[in-house]
Amino acid sequence: MYYVSTRNKEQRRTAAEAISQGLAPDGGLLTPEVFPKLSQNALESLRDMSYQQRAVYVMGAYLDDFTASELSGFADKAYGPDKFDTRAVAPVRAVDPQTSCLELWHGPTCAFKDMALQMLPHLLSASLVKNQEKKTACILVATSGDTGKAALEGFRDVDRTRILVFYPKHGVSAIQELQMVTQEGGNVGVCAVEGNFDDAQTGVKRLFSDPALRETLAGRGYFFSSANSINWGRVLPQIVYYVSAYCDLLRDGRIEKGEAVNACVPTGNFGNILAAYYAREMGVPIAKLICASNANNVLTDFLHTGVYDRNRTFYNTLSPSMDILISSNLERLLFALSGKDDAAVRGYMEQLSAAGRYDVGEAMKARLARQFAAGFCGDARTQDVIGAMWREKQYLIDPHTAVAFDVLDQYRRETGDGTHTVVVSTASPFKFCDSVLSAIGVSRPAQGTALIDQLAEVTGVPAPAPLSALKGKGVRFRADTDQAHMADKVLELLN
Numbered sequence: 001m002y003y004v005s006t007r008n009k010e011q012r013r014t015a016a017e018a019i020s021q022g023l024a025p026d027g028g029l030l031t032p033e034v035f036p037k038l039s040q041n042a043l044e045s046l047r048d049m050s051y052q053q054r055a056v057y058v059m060g061a062y063l064d065d066f067t068a069s070e071l072s073g074f075a076d077k078a079y080g081p082d083k084f085d086t087r088a089v090a091p092v093r094a095v096d097p098q099t100s101c102l103e104l105w106h107g108p109t110c111a112f113k114d115m116a117l118q119m120l121p122h123l124l125s126a127s128l129v130k131n132q133e134k135k136t137a138c139i140l141v142a143t144s145g146d147t148g149k150a151a152l153e154g155f156r157d158v159d160r161t162r163i164l165v166f167y168p169k170h171g172v173s174a175i176q177e178l179q180m181v182t183q184e185g186g187n188v189g190v191c192a193v194e195g196n197f198d199d200a201q202t203g204v205k206r207l208f209s210d211p212a213l214r215e216t217l218a219g220r221g222y223f224f225s226s227a228n229s230i231n232w233g234r235v236l237p238q239i240v241y242y243v244s245a246y247c248d249l250l251r252d253g254r255i256e257k258g259e260a261v262n263a264c265v266p267t268g269n270f271g272n273i274l275a276a277y278y279a280r281e282m283g284v285p286i287a288k289l290i291c292a293s294n295a296n297n298v299l300t301d302f303l304h305t306g307v308y309d310r311n312r313t314f315y316n317t318l319s320p321s322m323d324i325l326i327s328s329n330l331e332r333l334l335f336a337l338s339g340k341d342d343a344a345v346r347g348y349m350e351q352l353s354a355a356g357r358y359d360v361g362e363a364m365k366a367r368l369a370r371q372f373a374a375g376f377c378g379d380a381r382t383q384d385v386i387g388a389m390w391r392e393k394q395y396l397i398d399p400h401t402a403v404a405f406d407v408l409d410q411y412r413r414e415t416g417d418g419t420h421t422v423v424v425s426t427a428s429p430f431k432f433c434d435s436v437l438s439a440i441g442v443s444r445p446a447q448g449t450a451l452i453d454q455l456a457e458v459t460g461v462p463a464p465a466p467l468s469a470l471k472g473k474g475v476r477f478r479a480d481t482d483q484a485h486m487a488d489k490v491l492e493l494l495n
Helices: 015-021 042-046 051-060 068-078 120-130 146-155 174-181 197-208 211-219 232-251 271-282 298-305 330-337 342-355 361-371 379-393 399-415 429-439 450-459 483-493
Strands: 003-005 008-013 030-032 092-096 099-103 136-142 161-168 188-193 222-226 261-266 286-293 307-309 357-359 372-376 421-425
Touching: 003 015, 008 015, 008 342, 015 120, 015 232, 030 232, 030 330, 042 051, 042 232, 051 068, 051 232, 068 120, 092 232, 099 232, 120 136, 120 146, 120 161, 120 232, 136 146, 136 197, 136 483, 146 161, 146 174, 146 188, 161 174, 161 197, 161 483, 174 429, 174 450, 188 197, 188 483, 197 222, 197 483, 211 222, 211 483, 232 261, 232 271, 261 271, 261 399, 271 286, 271 330, 286 298, 286 399, 298 307, 298 361, 298 372, 330 342, 330 361, 342 357, 361 372, 372 399, 379 399, 379 429, 399 421, 399 429, 429 450
Parallel strands: 099 421, 136 161, 136 222, 161 188, 261 286, 261 421, 286 372
Antiparallel strands: 003 008, 003 030, 092 099, 307 357
């Protein structure tokens, strides 16, 4: 199987090349030429498999230059008991007869990014060998909160890699920041960026496209790669958990064979819900994809109007991992829905860069409406939902998951759609202790990492071990910069 750029489908790469490069030379996103289909009985066969076995089955269909033995080894290492606190890896919790919650935060950094970023280092390291690459990969990451820590943990002390994470100063939760700035490992670096996530993400993209910087680094024995969801090696492992969730629902008798489900996904950069779209393309019976946004509702507006417009007020919200106005992975969806019209996609991206907006037209808008629904939820309502879920169901959720539950409720009231729905839970509530404590009625929150113990004591819910371990850890990284000087921080790391 080959991978092509969304902006020039004549640019073709093998899977190993796509994973190691991360981004196409023209700035496009590398995407499979075709999407493999699950066989008629595949979901039945996968129903009783472990998560690791399901990962090998699904990923193997896309990675024909990797052997089943290689992928099995990677899956065992990525999703083993030393990494995840449950054998299910991505358990599906019953909420009510028509709703289940896919918990994606049982990994080492307590966020859904672990599902991909525990696998990506193995894929990247193997790809370097397959490509006979002699240089060391310099992995640049922009994070809105969770990707940074997950990438740092995944690539910590991985041979022939260096990783530098940029995060928006004052744009992540206190626990998210502490996770990053205390990161261990000899090949890691962390730097705050003045501005918001879009400033950090734009800065990283400029570094990738800077020929002088690439030449300088090549002279030092490095090349750029990415651990953001622009890298196909990030998106592919995310497809697995949608396939796995459907199989769990079958196994547990919550749905019948062939029964369609909806998926409600809190998303900012669009990668998480894109993976659900790809799972459906493979043959998983997913009816409606419900895109849940916070006050930064650029995706909601786009799916309703067909106009993508980032020229709007940016809000720092209680769900910071969705505080994004430039949703990179939307480009892959446009490529698919346009019939792989790379010229059209290239035009949209040029308009976004030049004017901050583009209009996909009525035909594309209609295609989007057939497959997607969308809504958004503000901070006040987010807190209401966290409180209600705790009082009524004794289920503790984080702000991002609360956004999804509220948008699902809006969708059901508007449409009357009673289809069984999987709500995607993207982070542990203990990563957002202050917001969660306030939502459940605690008026005097503790300070610092004492918040973790306070939330556990008030609710009786055990805190995840990786977050409890933050207490007393020393800060390693205090650097900050602005977008114009991010290249200097890269050169410092690789000096």
